[in-house]
Amino acid sequence: MSTPSDHEPAPFGRDRRVSETDRRALTLRTLFTAGLAPRRRGGRRAGDEEIPVDFYEPQLLVPVLAMLLLSVADAFLTVRLMAGGAEEANPLLAFVLNEHPRLFAAVKMALTGLGVVVLVALARARVFKLVRVSLFLYALVAAYFALVVYEARLLGLMS
Numbered sequence: 001m002s003t004p005s006d007h008e009p010a011p012f013g014r015d016r017r018v019s020e021t022d023r024r025a026l027t028l029r030t031l032f033t034a035g036l037a038p039r040r041r042g043g044r045r046a047g048d049e050e051i052p053v054d055f056y057e058p059q060l061l062v063p064v065l066a067m068l069l070l071s072v073a074d075a076f077l078t079v080r081l082m083a084g085g086a087e088e089a090n091p092l093l094a095f096v097l098n099e100h101p102r103l104f105a106a107v108k109m110a111l112t113g114l115g116v117v118v119l120v121a122l123a124r125a126r127v128f129k130l131v132r133v134s135l136f137l138y139a140l141v142a143a144y145f146a147l148v149v150y151e152a153r154l155l156g157l158m159s
Helices: 028-034 058-083 091-099 101-121 133-158
Strands: none
Touching: 058 091, 058 101, 058 133, 091 101, 101 133
16 A cells, blocks of 8 residues: 655645745744743754754843843944044944934844844754854854943043
């Protein structure tokens, strides 16, 4: 006895439902609903420890909040430094600051937030099978902190 193929009718007159998409594929819907209603804390098989899942480690909240707060401090210090004659080094943010100054903080927060969301969603993955992406989040917080300290020092020198 053989099984019906995709093009043959199923026995007893029932149509066989074949989906065109893989139900396990990572989609934007997966990313958005994962934080609201997590279902899986880990992979189902032994080799699934690096795949994105619905549950993220709670300790990732600390670097995420730190990154967002540092982004606010960076935006404030950037505006203060620019009032004293400094220039924005990021060409995209320099354009926004020159053309639409009221949108500067919103664009800066949105770009930082988007980057943080991507890093958290991929936190379990490994880069070149060596380093977990979550370590990049911690490294970026340290780099952002160094940038804010540098900007604060520049502001102190300008005063």
